[in-house]
Amino acid sequence: MTQTILKVENLHKSYGKTxxxxxxxxxxKKSETKVxxxxxxxxxxxxxxCINQLDRIDKGQxxxxxxxxxxxxxxxxxxxxxxxxxxxxxxxxxxxxxxxNVRIGLMRVKGMKEEEATKIALEELKRVGLGDKIHNYQAQxxxxxxxxxSIARALAMSPKLILFDEPTSALDPELIGEVLExxxxxxxxxxxxxxxxxxxxxxxxxxxxxxxxxxxxxLEEGPPGEIFKNPKHKRTAKFFSKITQLxxxxxx
Amino acid sequence: MGTLISIELALAFLGLGFxxxxxxxxxxxxxxxxxxxxxxLPIVEFFRSIPALVLLFLFYFGAGSLNLNFSPFIAALLAMxxxxxxxxxxxxxxxxxxxxxxxxxxxxxxxxxxxxxIRYIVLPQALRISIPSWSNEYSSVLKDTSLVYALGVTELxxxxxxxxxxxxxNAILVYVICALIYFVIVHFGVKLLDFLEEKYKIPGYEIxxxxxxx
Numbered sequence: 276m277t278q279t280i281l282k283v284e285n286l287h288k289s290y291g292k293t294x295x296x297x298x299x300x301x302x303x304k305k306s307e308t309k310v311x312x313x314x315x316x317x318x319x320x321x322x323x324x325c326i327n328q329l330d331r332i333d334k335g336q337x338x339x340x341x342x343x344x345x346x347x348x349x350x351x352x353x354x355x356x357x358x359x360x361x362x363x364x365x366x367x368x369x370x371x372x373x374x375x376n377v378r379i380g381l382m383r384v385k386g387m388k389e390e391e392a393t394k395i396a397l398e399e400l401k402r403v404g405l406g407d408k409i410h411n412y413q414a415q416x417x418x419x420x421x422x423x424x425s426i427a428r429a430l431a432m433s434p435k436l437i438l439f440d441e442p443t444s445a446l447d448p449e450l451i452g453e454v455l456e457x458x459x460x461x462x463x464x465x466x467x468x469x470x471x472x473x474x475x476x477x478x479x480x481x482x483x484x485x486x487x488x489x490x491x492x493x494l495e496e497g498p499p500g501e502i503f504k505n506p507k508h509k510r511t512a513k514f515f516s517k518i519t520q521l522x523x524x525x526x527x
Numbered sequence: 528m529g530t531l532i533s534i535e536l537a538l539a540f541l542g543l544g545f546x547x548x549x550x551x552x553x554x555x556x557x558x559x560x561x562x563x564x565x566x567x568l569p570i571v572e573f574f575r576s577i578p579a580l581v582l583l584f585l586f587y588f589g590a591g592s593l594n595l596n597f598s599p600f601i602a603a604l605l606a607m608x609x610x611x612x613x614x615x616x617x618x619x620x621x622x623x624x625x626x627x628x629x630x631x632x633x634x635x636x637x638x639x640x641x642x643x644x645i646r647y648i649v650l651p652q653a654l655r656i657s658i659p660s661w662s663n664e665y666s667s668v669l670k671d672t673s674l675v676y677a678l679g680v681t682e683l684x685x686x687x688x689x690x691x692x693x694x695x696x697n698a699i700l701v702y703v704i705c706a707l708i709y710f711v712i713v714h715f716g717v718k719l720l721d722f723l724e725e726k727y728k729i730p731g732y733e734i735x736x737x738x739x740x741x
Binding site: 352 | 638651655730732
């Protein structure tokens, strides 16, 4: 039996009077890749931000392994250090080089010595294919390179899982591939990942499980083969037909 | 002699202003409403709304009447140091607010506390952005040290006046020399700050010369 890494139960989140997440529950096991898809504005990104509590949740529980991290006395900083987060807009620290971006967490959060932190940071930068860009600042990197540094920054903390919030949505089409390639490799190596994305190709080929969200709830969940071929809900089918249409038009 | 005292005063005022101005700015941006409304804003408003000379008199003569006998230097330091803190806090506040919120979120996402995120991510960027405006504050504070004259501290201006009195000398000449000395100190200080701005610029974020034609 594989170990459950994260469990979300009946999560609710509102902004003002608008309820964005209306009771979401799911869990993810070690080494799984779960992809969350669905129309814009259905709370996918909010869900990710609620998991590591960058956004405060209103109701519900989240467990990381067997610790309930939504309890008030929990040291959330320590928890966040073990949950990687990759942002749509990269958010590299602009005053730091790629190397410093990756090792600052090791040094300032984990209290590691510079030498040790540098060693790990260099390994992670090599892993995302940027061993030759370690002294570049954010502005000296392409979007795809920035996102790969930010993945290395998350990896360096040796997180129990990584949350990806539309990691390729802000990229030029020709840069998407290099980021997806890194993510595909991570999935192969057994990294536990939750990915919000509109990249259906990635979802189809990499996900163990797909969650389709609409209007703040999980409409359906299942392996890609099932969900793409025989969606149970009309809404899911409609979403896929729209996407297929779009991809078809691109092909023309 | 007087010149050195003026420089020392300016450094003391700016130093206190920096040390107090940073927490004021951080408190104003990140503090809850109690910190903001009961601590930060009253201090900032008080010291920005009262003329420097009045502040000096309040801290020297006013404090004296409350049996707090400050030396002229301490009174001047408190009045002008906190005054500079109020102005510096607004320079830093503007700089902090100009930094993308994604920076803070990314810092929190790798497990930094709010304090660490401010210390290691936000402030290093904000301080760099602050240098040009801070150079303005530096030149104001340096020149305002001449007001401390009124409390009897022998800074540059008072020294000048003594020289005029002692030597029955040419008052105009002495004051022109004083003016030149101020000019030179401000000038070299500003050059030093320009140098720091250049040295610590973040690649891609430097303020570029406009090259487009109007």
